[in-house]
Amino acid sequence: MSTPGRPEGEGTPVHATVQQAPLRPGTAPALQYVLRLGDTCLIHAQRLAEWCGRAPVLEEDIALANIALDLLGQARVLLSHAAVLDGQGHDEDALAFWRDEHDFRNLTLVELPRGDFADAVVRNLLLSTWLKAIWAGLKASADATLAGLAHKAIKEAAYHQRHAADWAVRLGRGTAESAARLAAALQRAWPYTAEMFTADAVDDAAQQAGLGPRGCDLLPAWLDEIAAVIDDAGTAMPVLGAFRSTGRLGRHSEHLGRLLCEMQHLPRSHPGAVW
Amino acid sequence: MTADTTWPLWEVFIRAKAGLDHKHCGSLHAVDAAMALRLARDVYTRRQEGVSIWVAASADITASDPGDKAMHFDPAADKVYRHPTFYVLPGSVDHL
Numbered sequence: 001m002s003t004p005g006r007p008e009g010e011g012t013p014v015h016a017t018v019q020q021a022p023l024r025p026g027t028a029p030a031l032q033y034v035l036r037l038g039d040t041c042l043i044h045a046q047r048l049a050e051w052c053g054r055a056p057v058l059e060e061d062i063a064l065a066n067i068a069l070d071l072l073g074q075a076r077v078l079l080s081h082a083a084v085l086d087g088q089g090h091d092e093d094a095l096a097f098w099r100d101e102h103d104f105r106n107l108t109l110v111e112l113p114r115g116d117f118a119d120a121v122v123r124n125l126l127l128s129t130w131l132k133a134i135w136a137g138l139k140a141s142a143d144a145t146l147a148g149l150a151h152k153a154i155k156e157a158a159y160h161q162r163h164a165a166d167w168a169v170r171l172g173r174g175t176a177e178s179a180a181r182l183a184a185a186l187q188r189a190w191p192y193t194a195e196m197f198t199a200d201a202v203d204d205a206a207q208q209a210g211l212g213p214r215g216c217d218l219l220p221a222w223l224d225e226i227a228a229v230i231d232d233a234g235t236a237m238p239v240l241g242a243f244r245s246t247g248r249l250g251r252h253s254e255h256l257g258r259l260l261c262e263m264q265h266l267p268r269s270h271p272g273a274v275w
Numbered sequence: 276m277t278a279d280t281t282w283p284l285w286e287v288f289i290r291a292k293a294g295l296d297h298k299h300c301g302s303l304h305a306v307d308a309a310m311a312l313r314l315a316r317d318v319y320t321r322r323q324e325g326v327s328i329w330v331a332a333s334a335d336i337t338a339s340d341p342g343d344k345a346m347h348f349d350p351a352a353d354k355v356y357r358h359p360t361f362y363v364l365p366g367s368v369d370h371l
Contacts, residue, residue, distance in 0.1 A: 057282070059303050063317035159316075166313065170306075 022100045023090060029205035031085045032105060033212060034146070035095075036202070036248045037134065038078030039106035042096060043256070044127060045071035046263050050114045063163060067124065070156040077149045097267040101250075101257050108245035109192035111256040118171055118178070118185035124164035126189055129225050130196050130218065132157040137213030146212060165229045172233025183235050190238035195245045197222070202248075284333040285311035287318075289325035297329050308332075 025031060048068035055061035079092040090098075109123060135157055138150035171182040196215050203214040230237055245253070267273065282304040288297035300319050305311035311330040320328065339347060351357070 057304060059305065059314040059318055062321075063314060066317050066321060163313065166310070170310075 022103075023088070023094060023098045024103055025082065025086045025088070025090075025095065025099070028085065029202045030143075030209065030211055031082055032202045033206040034078055034082045034085060035105040036107075037212075038075050038082055038095075039104050040110055040127075040248075041071045041078060041131075042075035043104070043106040043259065044110035044123075045069070045075060046259060047110060047112075047114055048120070048124075051120060056117055064120065067160050067163065070153075070160065074149065074153050074156070077145070081143075081145045081149075093267065097264045101252055101260055103250060104252065104256060104260070105248050105250060106256075107192070107195050108247035108253050109189060109195065111247065111253060111259055112189075112192070113255055115185065115188070116181060118181040119188065121164055121167040121171060122182070122185040122189045124160060125168050125229060126193055126196075126226065128157050128160035128164055129222055130215075132161055133218040133222060134213060134215075137218070140210075141212050142210035143212075165232075168229050169233045172230075172235050179233075179235065182233060186230070186235060186238050191241060191243045192245050194240055194243070195248060198244065282306050285315075285330045286333050286336060287311070287315045288329040288331070289315075289319055290327035290329075291325055293326060297327065300324070302333060305330075 025035060045068045048064055048071065051064040051068075052061060055064050075096075076092050079095045083090045083092060083095055086095075107127075110127065112119075112123075114120065115123075132154060135150040135154035138146050139154065141147040141150065168182060171178040173179070197219040199214060199216040203216065206212045207214045207217075227237055247253070247256070283306070284302050285305055285308070286302050287300055289300045290297045303311065303314055303318055305314050308330055312328055315328050315330055319325070
């Protein structure tokens with residue numbers, strides 16, 4: 001069977017299957033801190049971008065893509081900065097496309113499958129509320145790059161939170177179907193929120209160095225803000241069980257690998273490809 | 276019979292910068308004014324088009340009938356005396 005495609009010879013793309021070995025960043029706490037935030041923004045953006053062409057209405061399609069692009073912009077600055085901190089001469093693209101799954105440091109929450117629209121709303125709500133607090137803390141960072149980004153990103157996160165909270169209330173107070181979906185999405189996402197607030201050495205080091213806030217210090221304000229929205233939506237706050245996700249330690253759910261396959265496919269199949 | 280679940284239409288007006296007036300830039304569907312405003316921000320101001328947004332329900336706008344165009348507007352075509360073009364302006368007045 002003949003397959004249509006490019007003729008052999010000149011113009012045939014070079015398939016460099018193993019031209020570039022996966023790269024592994026260092027383990028310095030400051031680098032890990034920036035990678036966690038950058039990867040969380042990147043993978044959240046990638047999942048959100050899956051809504052492009054699938055959102056319930058055109059206007060919301062554009063809104064979700066806008067949010068994804070805001071997050072991607074934040075991820076670019078963070079990964080570029082991580083590359084500098086890493087000092088191996090890589091750049092943002094190398095970090096995004098040439099690391100393997102176990103070297104990604106995103107929260108597990110953002111890699112979970114796209115789910116339904118309520119899942120997107122809930123995930124955006126939980127994350128943007130958390131990110132808003134992170135950016136607020138980072139405005140005073142001793143790291144000028146992080147402080148500069150925080151001043152811009154906090155406005156974006158504030159809008160993302162407004163957008164998500166608005167939808168959560170509309171779904172919660174909408175039909176029986178929309179309220180049930182919102183409640184179910186909250187139940188699905190809630191176990192993964194603990195990871196945002198788990199104290200560890202990387203967070204402690206960041207706080208001591210004046211780099212940025214610890215997740216564990218952000219919990220009370222986050223809970224208050226989320227509870228207000230959930231209350232307004234007429235839904236009950238879920239209860240946290242014993243499960244703890246470990247994405248920011250590099251131990252991920254089965255879903256991240258598939259996401260990376262799609263996200264990294266092009267640059268890995270055609271290294272150095274540009275348009 | 277199924278209920279009409281199409282969201283109502285809203286007209287969007289954007290002010291490009293302080294001091295200018297709001298200009299009509301398009302329309303969108305939304306369930307209420309608050310949502311229309313929020314969606315207008317995403318649909319119409321992504322490229323720094325504005326600093327202020329108005330939305331109005333399309334149903335609230337009463338428009339002239341295109342069929343009446345000749346009756347409404349053509350009679351003004353030959354009334355040059357309605358334009359203030361017969362005054363001599365002082366040289367120091369620009370851009371009037």
